[in-house]
Amino acid sequence: MVLSYRLPPVPTRLRLAIWRRLKRIGAVLLHDSLWVLPADGKTREAFEWLAEEIEEQGGTALIWGAQSVDSQQDQTIVSRFQTEADARYATLAESVRKLQRVTARRGGSAGRLQQIRRRLLGLERALRLERRRDYFRASGRQAAEEVLRRALADIDRRLQPVADFRSGGKPYALGH
Amino acid sequence: MLWVTRPHPHIDRTACAWLIRRFVDSQPRFAFAPDPESAKRLGGTPFDMRGVELGHHEGRCSFESILFKYDLTDPALHEIGAMVHDADLDDEKFRSPEAPGLDAIIRGLGLVIREDDELLGLTDRIYDGLYAWVRHLHAGA
Numbered sequence: 001m002v003l004s005y006r007l008p009p010v011p012t013r014l015r016l017a018i019w020r021r022l023k024r025i026g027a028v029l030l031h032d033s034l035w036v037l038p039a040d041g042k043t044r045e046a047f048e049w050l051a052e053e054i055e056e057q058g059g060t061a062l063i064w065g066a067q068s069v070d071s072q073q074d075q076t077i078v079s080r081f082q083t084e085a086d087a088r089y090a091t092l093a094e095s096v097r098k099l100q101r102v103t104a105r106r107g108g109s110a111g112r113l114q115q116i117r118r119r120l121l122g123l124e125r126a127l128r129l130e131r132r133r134d135y136f137r138a139s140g141r142q143a144a145e146e147v148l149r150r151a152l153a154d155i156d157r158r159l160q161p162v163a164d165f166r167s168g169g170k171p172y173a174l175g176h
Numbered sequence: 177m178l179w180v181t182r183p184h185p186h187i188d189r190t191a192c193a194w195l196i197r198r199f200v201d202s203q204p205r206f207a208f209a210p211d212p213e214s215a216k217r218l219g220g221t222p223f224d225m226r227g228v229e230l231g232h233h234e235g236r237c238s239f240e241s242i243l244f245k246y247d248l249t250d251p252a253l254h255e256i257g258a259m260v261h262d263a264d265l266d267d268e269k270f271r272s273p274e275a276p277g278l279d280a281i282i283r284g285l286g287l288v289i290r291e292d293d294e295l296l297g298l299t300d301r302i303y304d305g306l307y308a309w310v311r312h313l314h315a316g317a
Binding site for chain 1: 184186226227231232233234265266267276283286
């Protein structure tokens with residue numbers, strides 16, 4: 001599915017809002033003017049409502065259900081989706097590792113660890129968004145999920161009060 | 177009154193149908209049509225379609241447009257509106273914690289129930305339950 005649109009040059013804020021929405025649903029930009037999404041009920045609806053908004057703002061929008069003339073071209077476009085998703089997964093995994101390095105280097109008080117844990121949970125939420133817009137199961141997904149899972153397990157272990165281990169008590173239910 | 181929307185309703189349309197049935201029109205009939213022109217031919221009020229009043233406008237989803245148009249001020253309905261908005265537009269405007277779960281349930285039901293009327297019958301009960309729960313939270317009882 002392909003969307004092409006034109007907006008009045010001002011205000012910039014509006015152009016940015018539309019651009020952000022397209023990025024948010026994981027559309028890929030080809031040749032600086034064509035936004036592409038795989039066709040399903042949800043993505044089609046997203047394009048249609050965006051087109052409606054663009055027209056409400058005085059712009060014009062065109063949507064096509066498109067078919068490539070050869071399968072090589074399809075594959076190239078699929079690779080673009082995967083490359084972009086992989087880049088986002090890599091950024092997330094790097095943010096997780098950065099937080100892990102902070103705890104490894106400085107350890108820290110329970111309050112500090114809780115703070116880092118909350119940031120990890122924020123990254124977990126971001127990862128769920130990635131999964132929703134990763135239309136072609138990019139290879140980086142599993143690695144990013146694994147890094148995050150381990151980081152959370154690690155911090156939960158550190159937050160575990162020592163007394164609990166001694167008494168054989170159950171760990172906190174910090175489920176995620 | 178006859179209300180018309182596009183077939184294979186997802187989150188916004190199922191929620192709108194419930195809202196209409198419970199708070200706008202006590203004797204509604206629903207029909208499905210692919211576009212506003214066919215809706216007009218059926219003689220019904222179209223909702224959640226491109227270019228109609230009860231659609232997406234100024235950042236509102238169709239459910240919110242119905243709340244707005246019919247002056248529905250019940251805070252519980254607005255909270256459900258926040259869930260529907262976030263699930264439908266996925267822009268985290270309200271950061272509704274229920275939205276991703278609601279989205280998963282309604283999308284999943286759409287995969288196993290092909291009959292649109294049957295789907296609306298079931299989703300009506302889901303929104304009844306959500307509404308009762310939100311009212312319960314607001315009442316604090």
